[in-house]
Amino acid sequence: MEEWWTREWLRHTSAILTAVSAVLLAGKVVSNWRQRRLRQEWESIGHDVVLLHQFRRGKYCPNLGPYALKVETFLRMAAIKYKVDTKTPFGPKGKCPWITINGEDVADSEFILEYLTKRFNVKIDNRFGQQKAASLEAVRVLADEHLFWCVVVWRYWLDGAVTFLKTQGFKPLLKLVFPLFLKYGMRRRARHQGIGVHSPDEIYHICKKDCNTLAGFLGEEDFFGGEEPCTVDCAVFGQLAQLMWNAPGSRYEALVTDVYPSLARYCLRMKERVFPDWDQLLDPPQ
Template identity: 40%
Template sequence: MVVWRANISAHLVGHGLKWLWRKTKPMAVIVVITVGVVHAYNYRKKQVRRKKWNSAEKDLVILHTIPRGRYCPNLSPFVVKLETYLRMADIKYEIDCEEPMGPKGKLPWITLNGKEMADSQLIMEELGVKYGKDFSSNLTKEQNAVSRAFLIMVDEHLYWCNCMWRWVYDRDYNVSHLTVWNTLLPFHWVYRPLVARLIHLQAWMQGVARHSQEEVVDIGRRDLEAISCFLGDKPFLMGEVPSEVDCAVFGMLSQFEWNSRGSPYLKMLDMEFQNLHKYCQRMKVRFWPDWNQCLNPPRT
């Protein structure tokens, strides 16, 4: 995605510059110099940030993400997932919002002892080995297989149902109010429509956007039903003890529970799948005792 997006941008810029050069050469030179200076400035800033992160305290995880949310600590299920794991594993971390997009063009990502790592799942697996915090090691092979299936379902399937609701179907545009968007131009009028188009395109390529809204909501409902059914009366997905799969499931459900006002999914948690609603509250109490302080603005 990053590579083809960069290729398309380079292609468009190249064409634009050729056109400008043909029209007015001095203006083309000014544009090239200005873009060069801005790039050099950004590069320098990036280097300074890296220097700061690389000299952070040993074994301190620096979690790069977008700023805190109004109703849920983060708008990204993957950030809530990773943060919940860091809390579960008692790993010290700090949040950084200066550079949310990581080496693979997505968030979250982390810096640890000067090393950059991307992808919530890969990070959790690597930290699990490094800190000896593998919460699934006591599970049977069969339980691990089920965990894996649920993990993929929420991260790669249910995620897109949430994206479609948040960015495409929701005509109250709640996404504009879920956090304080630090942008130069008004987020709601400028960036939101652009991001919505990009996400719709991604969801189209993934496949889910090819269905009708009704079908997508039903697909999401079936995923929630599967989690609800498997959870039953257990406190956590795999029984009495929480494990990594709870981080992923809670990360995703947190978006429905706190960040999807007016959505059919929130209604489902309230009416049909009340054990998922209780599960969210349980995970919050257990791993996020400071939840209210993690909101932006913090609540007392």
């Protein structure tokens, strides 16, 4: 009886393995070459100019990502020169946004803001004492690490990205794939994070409570930093902007426009102050 691994079988198998290895190698070479080319392009933007890697612009809000909007807001408030790259939105930690500056990459919005504050000696928070700075940090964590989850879980899972897609100019194929891909992925993540075990009404209730806290903290002030915006305003604005502009017609939008209108007025104030060119940044520009 002939062995199952005849010479013929071995020849075929090794040919297949060689072909697969050649394809993988070619893929690696192309990706390395593309990466080198991109790096050269990025380095040509100039010394101390930040390249902000983020998602494409939206129809009503310059960014669908709250953390990218946070970084862009900070860059403007601190008058740091920057350019936007939307070809490579995901960085070394697999998240958006990230930046490249003088050939160095920095990922995570909060690390980015800390890095830039140091590098450019940004003084917008210098007026705060330790106690005020601590309560502002608590507000930031509420916005970045808590409110964020309510909004993304509603956006991608509970609403299946239906409302959200109205705010973006994605190509038809992406519009089809996006909800399928994100809906179940977001459900799994939300369960791991903890918020995903609650009912839609409970998630809305949690979001409302966060908005209530933010409105309470803001009080009669113009900004979370008081008369002038501070670094934490970048984070809060990044998150609230998603409710204000990227949730049209939903009860999540109504949380800022109807239930806590001081938050809507705050969003408009930040927009006017930091993004006078907001309408031109939209896709399509207004």
